[in-house]
Amino acid sequence: MTELTVDDAPMPRWVRRAIVLWWGIFVGIFVGYWLVQRLRSLLIMLLVSVFLSFAMEPAVHWLEKKGIRRSFGTLLTFLTTTVGLGLFTYSIGAVLADQVSTLIGEIPDYIVQIENLARDQFGWELDTDELLSEFNEGGRASQIATDLAGNLFEISTRVLNALFQFLTISLFTFYLLADGPRVRRSICSRFTPDRQSEILRGWDLAVEKTGGYIYSRAVLAGMSALVHWITFVIIGLPFPAPLGLWVGVISQFVPVVGTYIAGVVPLLIAVLDKPINALWVLVIVFVYQQIENYLVAPRITAQTLEIHPAVAFGAVIAGASVLGAIGALLALPVAATSQAFLSTYFGRHELIDEIDQPELRRARRRDRPTPLSGGEESPSD
16 A cells, blocks of 8 residues: 655645635735726825815705705805815916016016126126026027927816816716715615714714814915905005915915915015015014914814824825825825824723822832841732
8 A cells, every 4th residue: 555655645725725815915916006006096086076075065064954955055065166266276377477477577677786786885797698688589588488389289288187187076076075975875885784873973073074174274264364465455565465365375275384385475576576575574474373373273273173283294294205295285184084083983091190199109109018127028919
C-alpha cells in the first residue's frame, strides 16, 4: 500500500478559500481605485450637490411649513441663491475689470513718478524707457487683448466646461432637494427599523449642522458687508458697495485665509485711487476683524457651528489636500457634523478634580501605604 507524503496531500479547502478571497479583495480594490479615478469629477460634483442640498434644506422646509409646495419652494430657493451668486460675481467682475483697465492706463505715469523720485531724492538714474515701451502702443501690455483673442478657443472650452459642471451640480442639487423625502424613504427602506431611526437621526444632524454653517456665515457676511460698505463710503473709496460685498462674502466663506484675501482687493484699489486710503482700509479691516472675532462671531456660531479653531484649521488643510479648493470649502461643515456625531453617539463623563474635592484627597492620603517595622513595606493592594 502506497503512503501519501506531505507533497501528495490534497490542499485544504480553507487555503483555497483564503487564496480566492485574497485575490478577490485585491482585484476589487484595483477596480474600485480605477473607477474612482475615472469618476472623480462626477463624485466631486455629487458631493458638492449633497452639501448644497443640506445647506438649502432648512429654507425649503421653512417654505414648506408656510404652505408652499416643496417643488415650488425648492425652485424659489434655488433661483434666489443663483441670482444672488450671479449679482455678486457680476458686481465684483465689473469692479475688477474697470480697475485693471485703469491700472494699465496709469502705469506709465507711475513709472515716470518713480523715476523722478529716485533721481530727485536719492540721485539714482533709472532707465525706464524699455519698461515704458511695454505699456505704449505695440508693447507687451497692449498685446494682452490680442493674446486673449488668439486663445479664444481655449477660453471658450474652459467656460463651457465650467458651465457644464455648474448645470450638472444644479440639476443634482435640485432633484436632491425636491425629492428629499422620497430619497430618505428609499434609502431607509433598505435597512431594519432600528437602523432606520439611526440613519434619519444622522441625516437630520447633517442637515442641521450644514444649514447652521451656511446661516452663521451668511449673517456674518451680511454684517461685514454692511459695515465695510459704510466705512468705504466715509473714506471715499471707489465702488464701496461691491467692495463691501466682496469683503463680507470672501472673509466668511473662504476658510482661514479669507480675511486676508478679502482685504487685498480694496487695498489695491485704494492705492490706485488715493494711497492714503490704503492705510484707512488696513485699519478698517483689522479693527472690524477683531470686533467680529471676539464679540460678534462667538455669539452667532455658538448656536449654529460649535467647532474649535484648531480643529477647523486642521480640517481645512485636510480638505484642501484631498479635494483642493472644494475640499477646503466643505471641510468646516463636515468637521462640525463629524464632531456632532461623536458627541451624540459617544457620551462623556465628568472628570474627578482632586483640587475641588478635598475629602477625596484626604481619603487617598489615608489609604496610602506606610512603612512597617524592620524596613518592610506594607503589601500593595
